[in-house]
Amino acid sequence: MPRLARLGLVAAGSAVGLGVLFPGLAHAHGFGERYDLPVPLYLYITGAGAAVAFSFVVIGLFVRATSGPHDYPRVNLLRWPAGRALVHPAVVHSIKAVAVGLYALVILAGLIGDASPVDNLAPTMVWVIWWVGLAYVSALVGDVWALINPWGTIFDWAERLYRRADDEGELSFGYRYPDRLGVWPGVLLFLGFAWVELVYGDSSVPGRIAQLVLAYSLITWGGMLLFGKDEWLRRGEAFSLAFGLLARFAPTEIRVLSYGPCDSCPLSCRAGDGRCIGCGNCFGRAPVDERELNLRPFAVGLIRSEAVSWSMMAFVLLLLAMVTFDGFIATPFWADIQNSLYDAIPDLTSIRALALLASPFVFIAVYLGFSTLMAVSSGARPLVGDLARTFVYTLVPIALAYHLAHFFSFLLIQGQLIIPLASDPFGFDWNLLGTAGYRVDIGIVDARFAWITAVVAIVIGHIVAVYLAHAIALRTFSERWPALRSQVPMLVLMVGYTMTSLWILAQPIVIEA
Amino acid sequence: MRHIYKKTVAAVLTFAIALALAACGGGDPEEHTFDLRVEGGALTEGASLLEVKKDDMVTITVFADEHISFHLHGYDIEKEAAPGEPATLAFTADATGSFPFTIHVGAESHEGEAGHDEDEESHDEGEGSHEGDGDGAEDGDHEEEVEIGRLQVQPR
Numbered sequence: 001m002p003r004l005a006r007l008g009l010v011a012a013g014s015a016v017g018l019g020v021l022f023p024g025l026a027h028a029h030g031f032g033e034r035y036d037l038p039v040p041l042y043l044y045i046t047g048a049g050a051a052v053a054f055s056f057v058v059i060g061l062f063v064r065a066t067s068g069p070h071d072y073p074r075v076n077l078l079r080w081p082a083g084r085a086l087v088h089p090a091v092v093h094s095i096k097a098v099a100v101g102l103y104a105l106v107i108l109a110g111l112i113g114d115a116s117p118v119d120n121l122a123p124t125m126v127w128v129i130w131w132v133g134l135a136y137v138s139a140l141v142g143d144v145w146a147l148i149n150p151w152g153t154i155f156d157w158a159e160r161l162y163r164r165a166d167d168e169g170e171l172s173f174g175y176r177y178p179d180r181l182g183v184w185p186g187v188l189l190f191l192g193f194a195w196v197e198l199v200y201g202d203s204s205v206p207g208r209i210a211q212l213v214l215a216y217s218l219i220t221w222g223g224m225l226l227f228g229k230d231e232w233l234r235r236g237e238a239f240s241l242a243f244g245l246l247a248r249f250a251p252t253e254i255r256v257l258s259y260g261p262c263d264s265c266p267l268s269c270r271a272g273d274g275r276c277i278g279c280g281n282c283f284g285r286a287p288v289d290e291r292e293l294n295l296r297p298f299a300v301g302l303i304r305s306e307a308v309s310w311s312m313m314a315f316v317l318l319l320l321a322m323v324t325f326d327g328f329i330a331t332p333f334w335a336d337i338q339n340s341l342y343d344a345i346p347d348l349t350s351i352r353a354l355a356l357l358a359s360p361f362v363f364i365a366v367y368l369g370f371s372t373l374m375a376v377s378s379g380a381r382p383l384v385g386d387l388a389r390t391f392v393y394t395l396v397p398i399a400l401a402y403h404l405a406h407f408f409s410f411l412l413i414q415g416q417l418i419i420p421l422a423s424d425p426f427g428f429d430w431n432l433l434g435t436a437g438y439r440v441d442i443g444i445v446d447a448r449f450a451w452i453t454a455v456v457a458i459v460i461g462h463i464v465a466v467y468l469a470h471a472i473a474l475r476t477f478s479e480r481w482p483a484l485r486s487q488v489p490m491l492v493l494m495v496g497y498t499m500t501s502l503w504i505l506a507q508p509i510v511i512e513a
Numbered sequence: 514m515r516h517i518y519k520k521t522v523a524a525v526l527t528f529a530i531a532l533a534l535a536a537c538g539g540g541d542p543e544e545h546t547f548d549l550r551v552e553g554g555a556l557t558e559g560a561s562l563l564e565v566k567k568d569d570m571v572t573i574t575v576f577a578d579e580h581i582s583f584h585l586h587g588y589d590i591e592k593e594a595a596p597g598e599p600a601t602l603a604f605t606a607d608a609t610g611s612f613p614f615t616i617h618v619g620a621e622s623h624e625g626e627a628g629h630d631e632d633e634e635s636h637d638e639g640e641g642s643h644e645g646d647g648d649g650a651e652d653g654d655h656e657e658e659v660e661i662g663r664l665q666v667q668p669r
Contacts, residue, residue: 037609037610037666443608443609446609446668447666448609448668
């Protein structure tokens with residue numbers, strides 16, 4: 001048998017062996033089993049090679065380009081009746097109402113439904129349809145979460161009721177959100193979510209899910225009461241931040257042309273050049289002829305000329321760390337590390353929790369290290385902190401591509417559970433829509449198709465990332481050669497990150513549920 | 514710039530298609546028989562990693578020294594084995610993937626699996642009921658399920 005195949009078998013065998021040693025851990029990951037086959041070596045190598053090769057193509061473009069792209073092509077969908085129908089208040093409010101209904105249904109299912117995760121709507125809806133599915137939609141379609149966020153909708157309804165009593169009132173204690181806090185509350189809450197998904201052993205238990213959702217609801221509404229709904233959504237609501245970040249990659253945006261609504265917008269929604277993009281608040285209040293719902297190229301929402309805040313940089317790196325950690329903890333390599341740490345810390349949950357906590361710091365340290373190299377290579381001596389905070393979005397396409405690749409089969413297989421659950425959300429043997437007997441088809445996506453999709457996605461994510469970084473470099477540095485030189489360390493970082501993503505996909509899955 | 518963008522997209526697509534074509538395998542479906550022996554709750558004889566290709570016909574026979582329940586996840590086939598009465602699973606591996614198989618001591622079949630039945634051809638997804646078994650399970654106190662191996666079905 002070829003040597004590589006033998007190595008693969010040994011790796012897989014030890015993976016299984018470890019699974020026997022730690023059977024109890026087999027369930028700690030959101031919800032749902034995974035049947036992914038590791039990406040074979042020839043695809044891994046081809047993908048890695050392609051990523052590197054195409055990087056040089058992109059660099060070549062920028063070496064020869066006469067001027068950097070300053071604005072991107074856009075098509076305003078509101079020019080057509082179909083587009084206008086999409087933003088019609090009736091449509092918008094119906095969608096919001098459905099979202100609130102699903103939210104309530106999930107909580108109800110968690111509280112009173114069957115305790116078995118497969119027979120209950122809550123685990124599938126939360127971990128598959130919402131967390132994984134909505135990530136796909138946010139990145140590939142647009143910032144749908146900003147529209148369907150049930151916490152925002154319910155708060156809006158409460159505020160409207162409140163206004164019936166007090167005309168001018170705002171449902172808020174009106175505290176000014178301290179600017180220095182940035183998005184740190186969101187960072188902390190997202191870290192908490194990461195812990196629930198990746199460490200917490202009961203994450204698939206319906207009752208627990210309901211409790212966690214309720215707890216998070218209280219926190220969110222509390223934040224909204226203190227600082228106002230929009231301010232909290234922008235600073236502290238972890239999922240608005242996460243899905244909003246992914247949506248920057250998406251090919252749609254909402255935009256307001258005039259400045260009127262923005263002046264009274266509680267958020268400083270205008271980017272440095274005075275354009276109001278992605279502000280739902282302004283969009284809702286702007287006159288119809290000054291609104292745009294644009295189709296745009298992918299990823300342009302990630303290009304920016306100014307630095308984001310330190311807390312936002314931390315959030316982005318936390319998201320990246322979480323996405324990578326998710327895959328990393330299923331590898332035999334991590335299982336070995338866990339094994340060796342077990343003597344010192346005889347509790348697997350604690351080991352994993354510590355590793356989760358360490359991962360964003362590792363990412364931040366590595367990223368700041370490479371930012372320093374970027375500053376040095378450019379020869380222009382910019383501030384490392386400014387550079388780091390300006391370029392941080394460019395890594396998002398790589399993480400996004402890995403996330404999509406990693407969950408592709410999972411979404412298609414476990415997502416099918418929603419079909420029988422739609423007929424029997426509580427596990428009470430109902431059959432509302434006639435689909436309760438539906439059996440999941442595990443062969444819905446062939447492994448080879450999944451592999452190729454994954455590798456192609458990762459290569460594309462890498463190319464986009466390299467392109468974005470070069471585009472931003474040309475805007476950040478006043479001269480071309482310092483800009484291009486600064487990108488050499490960035491390219492190394494990106495190639496490293498892409499290789500890591502491919503490597504994880506090529507590992508046999510260990511101790512995964 | 515724009516026509517170079519188009520060229521890059523074309524190149525990536527060609528690359529993807531080339532990958533897909535280059536990777537297409539062939540061959541006729543084969544038959545595979547695996548004998549596993551479980552003693553003391555662990556696999557003592559037989560491979561823990563069973564490799565087959567898509568559409569192969571697979572027969573797994575499980576010999577046990579006590580009354581156990583053998584469950585192949587994904588395909589969701591569950592059979593009981595007892596001393597002197599080995600369990601036999603026979604099916605066509607028509608779905609690719611890496612599927613764990615587990616045992617648990619005792620005769621109860623798992624409650625709470627969506628549409629679970631013992632039909633060999635069913636590909637039911639009954640996995641979630643084994644997750645979170647530590648605290649929330651309501652299906653009595655049967656023993657914890659232990660993974661003893663995996664069936665890997667490679668694409669053709």
